Amino acid sequence: MEMIGGEANKGATAMEAFEKLEKVGEGTYGKVYRAREKATGKIVALKKTRLHEDEEGVPPTTLREVSILRMLSRDPHIVKLMDVKQGQNKEGKTVLYLVFEYMDTDLKKFIRTFRQSGEHIPSPIVKSLMFQLCKGVAFFHGHGILHRDLKPHNLLMDRETMMLKIADLGLARAFTVPLKKYTHEILTLWYRAPEVLLGATHYSTAVDIWSVGCIFAELVTKQAIFPGDSELQQLLHIFRLLGTPNEDVWPGVSKLKDWHEYPQWSPQSLAKAVPNLDEMGLDLLLQMLQYDPAKRISAKAAMEHRYFDGLNKDSL
Incomplete structure (x- = not known):
C-alpha cells in the first residue's frame, strides 16, 4: 500500500481509527458512512468500496486511481480525499475505506x-x-x-x-x-x-x-x-x-x-x-x-x- 502516499500504512485500520456514526448513503460503489476520526474528533465521510472478487490484495489499477483522486482533490471544488485505509469484510475479502472530508x-x-x-x-x-x-x-x-x-x-x-x-x-x-x-x-x-x-x-x-x-x-x-x-x-x-x-x-x-x-x-x-x-x-x-x-x-x-x-x- 506504499503507493498511496504511504498513508495507508499508518498503523490503525479503518475500524480502529474511526467510529462509524451512521450510514449516510448507499453509493454506486458501496456504503458511505459519516464517521468520527478518534484521534482528532474530526467528522469525515468513509466510503467503503469492495474490490474485484478475484483480486488478491489491492490491484495496481486501484492504487493508480486512488493516487489520481488524491492529486485531483487538491482543487477546492473537488471533495478532498484525506486518507485510504485497508480492511477486511466478514467474508475476509479486501475492502478499501476512502476517507473524504464530510460535507453537510x-x-x-x-x-x-x-x-x-x-x-x-x-x-x-x-x-x-x-x-x-x-x-x-x-x-x-x-x-x-x-x-x-x-x-x-x-x-x-x-x-x-x-x-x-x-x-x-x-x-x-x-x-x-x-x-x-x-x-x-x-x-x-x-x-x-x-x-x-x-x-x-x-x-x-x-x-x-x-x-x-x-x-x-x-x-x-x-x-x-x-x-x-x-x-x-x-x-x-x-x-x-x-x-x-x-x-x-x-x-x-x-x-x-x-x-x-x-x-x-x-x-x-x-x-x-x-x-x-x-x-x-x-x-x-x-x-x-x-x-x-x-x-x-x-x-x-x-x-x-x-x-x-x-x-x-x-x-x-
Whole structure:
C-alpha cells in the first residue's frame, strides 16, 4: 500500500481509527458512512468500496486511481480525499475505506428544499454554483479525467459558505461494476449524454458538459429537464425538446451502435422549457446541450462565458 502516499500504512485500520456514526448513503460503489476520526474528533465521510472478487490484495489499477483522486482533490471544488485505509469484510475479502472530508448536504437535497418551499433558487446563487461546477470540471478535464456520472446527488455542498464540491470522481474505473441497483435513483439516466445513450464507445469530456447543462436547467426550474425512466424514454425526452438529431446537426449520429429511426420532432424553445433564465444563461445552456459532442462548449470556455460577468470569480 506504499503507493498511496504511504498513508495507508499508518498503523490503525479503518475500524480502529474511526467510529462509524451512521450510514449516510448507499453509493454506486458501496456504503458511505459519516464517521468520527478518534484521534482528532474530526467528522469525515468513509466510503467503503469492495474490490474485484478475484483480486488478491489491492490491484495496481486501484492504487493508480486512488493516487489520481488524491492529486485531483487538491482543487477546492473537488471533495478532498484525506486518507485510504485497508480492511477486511466478514467474508475476509479486501475492502478499501476512502476517507473524504464530510460535507453537510448535496445539490439534490438543496434543490429539493426550494421545490418544497415553492421558492426559486436566487439567480446569483445559481450563477455561483454553476461557476464552481464549471471550475471543478475544467480542473479534472485539464488532467485528462472524465467524471461520467455528474448529477446533483454527487455535487456536495456546504450550506454556510455555499461552496460546491464534486464527489465520486474517478471511481467508475477504479472499482468493480456498480453494485446491485438499490433504488431506481442510483443509476439515473437523466444526466446522461445522448452519445452515451446511443452506444458510442469512444467519448470525450463533452459527456460531462452535457450533464452540467442538465444540472444548470434543474437549478433554474427545480425539475429535471430530461426525466427518462429507460434509455429509450431518456432519448425521446431529449429529442422532443431539442429536435430529433440527424447527420446535418450531428455528423456520424446515424452510425452509432444503438441508433434507430426515431419519430421526427422539431426543436422547441429552450426559453419556454427553462423560464426564468436570462438570455446569457440560455445561450450558455444551449452551448452545453449541443448534440454534436465536438460543438459542445468546454468547461474552461464556459467559465469565460458572459453569463458569469459580474460574478466575483476570485472568491470562488
